[in-house]
Amino acid sequence: MKLVVEGWRFVHHSFAVANQHQLLEFLRRPQIQVFHRDLPYLDQTWKPQSGLFTADEEQQLRQIPPPPLYLQADATLRMVMPYDLSDSDSRRTYVFGTTEWRIVQQAMLKMMGIEDFAQAHQDSETVIITPSHWSRDGFLRAGAVPERVRVVPHGVDTAVFHPATAAQRQRWRQQSQLEGCFAFLNIGVMTWNKGLRMLLKAFAEVTHRYPQARLVLKGSDAIRNSRTFVLEGLNEMLTPQERDRVIPRLAYIGRSLSTQELAQLYQTCDAYISPYLAEGFNMPVLEAAASGLPILCTKGGSTDDFTDRRFTRYIDSELKQVEWDHEIRDYLHPSLEHTVALMSQLIETPSFIEQARRTAPEWVQQGFTWQHIVDRLLTVMDSSEIV
Numbered sequence: 001m002k003l004v005v006e007g008w009r010f011v012h013h014s015f016a017v018a019n020q021h022q023l024l025e026f027l028r029r030p031q032i033q034v035f036h037r038d039l040p041y042l043d044q045t046w047k048p049q050s051g052l053f054t055a056d057e058e059q060q061l062r063q064i065p066p067p068p069l070y071l072q073a074d075a076t077l078r079m080v081m082p083y084d085l086s087d088s089d090s091r092r093t094y095v096f097g098t099t100e101w102r103i104v105q106q107a108m109l110k111m112m113g114i115e116d117f118a119q120a121h122q123d124s125e126t127v128i129i130t131p132s133h134w135s136r137d138g139f140l141r142a143g144a145v146p147e148r149v150r151v152v153p154h155g156v157d158t159a160v161f162h163p164a165t166a167a168q169r170q171r172w173r174q175q176s177q178l179e180g181c182f183a184f185l186n187i188g189v190m191t192w193n194k195g196l197r198m199l200l201k202a203f204a205e206v207t208h209r210y211p212q213a214r215l216v217l218k219g220s221d222a223i224r225n226s227r228t229f230v231l232e233g234l235n236e237m238l239t240p241q242e243r244d245r246v247i248p249r250l251a252y253i254g255r256s257l258s259t260q261e262l263a264q265l266y267q268t269c270d271a272y273i274s275p276y277l278a279e280g281f282n283m284p285v286l287e288a289a290a291s292g293l294p295i296l297c298t299k300g301g302s303t304d305d306f307t308d309r310r311f312t313r314y315i316d317s318e319l320k321q322v323e324w325d326h327e328i329r330d331y332l333h334p335s336l337e338h339t340v341a342l343m344s345q346l347i348e349t350p351s352f353i354e355q356a357r358r359t360a361p362e363w364v365q366q367g368f369t370w371q372h373i374v375d376r377l378l379t380v381m382d383s384s385e386i387v
Helices: 014-027 055-062 106-112 117-122 133-141 166-175 196-209 226-237 240-249 259-268 283-290 336-348 350-367 370-382
Strands: 002-007 033-038 075-079 092-096 127-130 149-151 182-187 213-218 250-253 271-274 295-298 312-315 317-324 327-334
Touching (some): 014 055, 014 283, 014 370, 092 370, 106 117, 127 133, 127 370, 133 149, 182 196, 182 259, 182 283, 182 336, 196 213, 196 240, 196 336, 213 240, 213 259, 259 283, 271 283, 271 336, 283 295, 283 350, 295 336, 312 336
Parallel strands (some): 075 092, 092 127, 127 149, 182 213, 182 271, 213 250, 271 295
């Protein structure tokens, strides 16, 4: 199979991360001859970075050749924004995309240079690949052809993301000054849809009763000014008394981390929390599960597809709509009270933490490695009919 992938590499954006993991898995398949065409980053201020993957992996990624002129490939896979629904020169064309707010936003249509998403999809033969059923619903609401919108989730490299040994974890917790503490972790760009403000307010409540609680926030200053969002949340959501409690118990990391450093961060903390409002997938939740962390996340969204009650506690939420930039967007409003209650329960229930440490990695290993995901993607590509 000759496969052309068009996308981003060497930048810490979720599209690029997923693209590179898939490329590495494609390279392990002798039946696939893969080519890569680098397309411009969405933001011209983004700069390519090295060190996000291992040196060997980055060498493999750099050695993928561009498609030669006049190549007649079996398939083209686009992993980039803005989306491009036009047919490629390959026999089949696949376009990866997400709809965090369960709509295709007007800003995306403008970048695509189209007015009618439904008509653009009907006029092509492209198949849309999206990582969750929540996201698929957004494409269907935009008028995409249902038979040509397929759900293929993201995966995890379980050779990197896995529980640490007790000795390793103790050493890292000592180095991070977390001995005797309970550390909640949250990773993302810290924008409104990620639920940062809700999280800060809930954490402020929790610290009143549990002074040993800690919150570790991992932002992405290289692609978004995440630190500013955190500071705004602290100033606008918390009272002066709450800030006095939260700030000494809060750690913020804004720099880009390698996959190994990111894995160590998961392995060092006690639980992963994501009271999100709108997500197309939410890869850190899956990485945290692979690392053996118990999960607290919003109920009803994308994470329903790849979590399980054996290691997850679901935050009650209400489906709501908001008018933003002259369009109606769907989002989930997580309950503040239930978030506080679940955080408190987790601190007081070490048995559930131990259970999650066993069951979460098993769950991921059984169906959400990148090998599983590429198998599913190739099944879609090999299908003679769309089901």
